[in-house]
Amino acid sequence: MIKKVLLLSREIAENESVSEYVKSLAVFLAGKGIEVHIVCFSSSPEEAKLGEGIHVHKVPLIIHGDSLFNWSMLMNNELKRCSREIFEWKGFDIIHGNDWITSTSAISLAKFTEKPLIVTIHSTEKERGFGTKHSSIISDMEWWLTYEAGCVLSNNERTYQSLRQDLQLPEEKIKLINPLQKGWQAEVLEIYENISGTKVESREKVARPPSVENHLQSEITPSNEQVKR
Amino acid sequence: MRILMATWEFPPLKVGGIGSHCYDLSRMLVSKGHDVHILTYGDKYSEESMEGVSVYRLPSTQAPDTISWSMFLSHQMEKKAIELNKEERFDVVHAHDWMTVPAGVGIKKLLNLPMIFTLHSTEKGRSGIHDSYTKMINDLEWYGTYEANEVITVGKDFCNEVRHMFNIPESKIHYIRNGVDISRFDKNKIELERSDYADDWEKIVLFVGRLAHQKGIEYLLGAVPGVLSQHPDTKFVIAGGGALDYYKSMAYRIGIAHKTYFTGYLPEDSLISLFKKADLTVAPSVYEPFGIVALESAAARTPTVGSYVGGLKETIIHENTGLHSYPAHIQSLCDQINRSLWDEDWRKWMGSNARKMIEKDYTWDKIARWTTGVYGKAMELWD
Structure with a gap:
């Protein structure tokens, strides 16, 4: 049984697609009697009220980054701190991350709490055009995030195909759930329930892109030569 | 004490002085009965014990610049820290220079550990602050001193310079000189x-x-x-x-x-x-x-x-x-x-x-004792 859910998001704003996705899901889950904790970045102390059973934790960041990537890596440290406090205080059964921008907190929290990780990829860097100097490292982050997740949700066919081809995710690990269709939230909840009942094992089935291949191989079997030296 | 140390360079890799500083310090800490684990960079993952110091070398990824590279490396360090912390909880995390600031802060916040930050030099002294890149490094140095429970600097003059540059409260900044292994x-x-x-x-x-x-x-x-x-x-x-x-x-x-x-x-x-x-x-x-x-x-x-x-x-x-x-x-x-x-x-x-x-x-024996003194203060064992 799922009782408490942690949702990680870059922000909770008005008329922003990821925020609307997270809010809509939170309202549905709360309606089912599930306690929802949303942890997100905000530079303003203004409280967000989404209704009974939904706790929105806004965390500030005291340092400005020189790029979105560097900023997000530091901002995630605040997401980790806040989520860890929630975990110690109340606990949660599922971690749900959204896009690469929550990756390091999602991955580290899943390892720290040993709770299952679900990730929604709203779009991949490849879909967004791969047009900045950080695109490659962001794509690596997306790869790691989807690699560590027990289940990856995509919102549309295009992202689904990008996940399959660009991030080389196996078919059984991705679920296509269109948030524009009625009742999509119930499908997400079903996935929560299935994944919390089964052991997370699917991550090992992922194919490996060349950029991280060496690392993963050596992670599994550290080279003896290195150890001796 | 169970000590987790993060440094981007560690012997045999030698670029500046940080690597040998960390090696000499950690060996001395081990000889005093402490349990020291080093997270550092390596082109391939490896684990080894060097004179009782546990060293974990972690790869990063291709990055457009050194800042992003160190951010990515920091995440790898953090994952290793979570794993090692499960075996036995660490007492402190100790980061060296700006490149391990994201790792130090991340580990501090996730694992709820006191953080110590040693500044060996500043970007302002090395190359000056003249663009958004060097400003970000300067910001990271400040951020490290802000988030750390205790800050260590290696020289007396440098300690004053850093204290004024980053507005560090006097109570949390320390001066512990470097040493030589005679x-x-x-x-x-x-x-x-x-x-x-x-x-x-x-x-x-x-x-x-x-x-x-x-x-x-x-x-x-x-x-x-x-x-x-x-x-x-x-x-x-x-x-x-x-x-x-x-x-x-x-x-x-x-x-x-x-x-x-x-x-x-x-x-x-x-x-x-x-x-x-x-x-x-x-x-x-x-x-x-x-x-x-x-x-x-x-x-x-x-x-x-x-x-x-x-x-x-x-x-x-x-x-x-x-x-x-x-x-x-x-x-x-x-x-x-x-x-x-x-x-x-x-x-x-x-x-x-x-x-x-x-x-x-300037013996490492003294330096190690002063350093554990600072660790103890960060752990609130004493004032």
């Missing part, structure tokens, strides 16, 4: 041929360091003609990598190319041998947070002529363990080198004083 000098086996570096009748004046503006090599080269006019039998040996061609052509233009010898990068054993063979070491730096070169020279019983700047203010005692010159001042440097070259007995006396000074004040 045994490495005493046990060194490599013997260089003196005749490869200078003629038998020549005195050797040695410079050791990166060939960069910060080290003030142009002032040394500028002082050479003045020294040669009084001591024609002098050879200037300049050991270190960096802007080699730039300084070689400068020496050629001044007309002293035949009296200067640029060795390029040398391994540590060879440097130690050179320190022992030199008559005098020079440290003409314009900026120097600590100035380890004066201590290394002292370990080899060779006195140092160094600028009165930063850490060199302490690591040289004027007319006792060496001589001070005005920073960025050719004539002053020239005068001090000449003074010391006149009197061999005086140089020997200063060299042995220098050696006594480091045997007393």
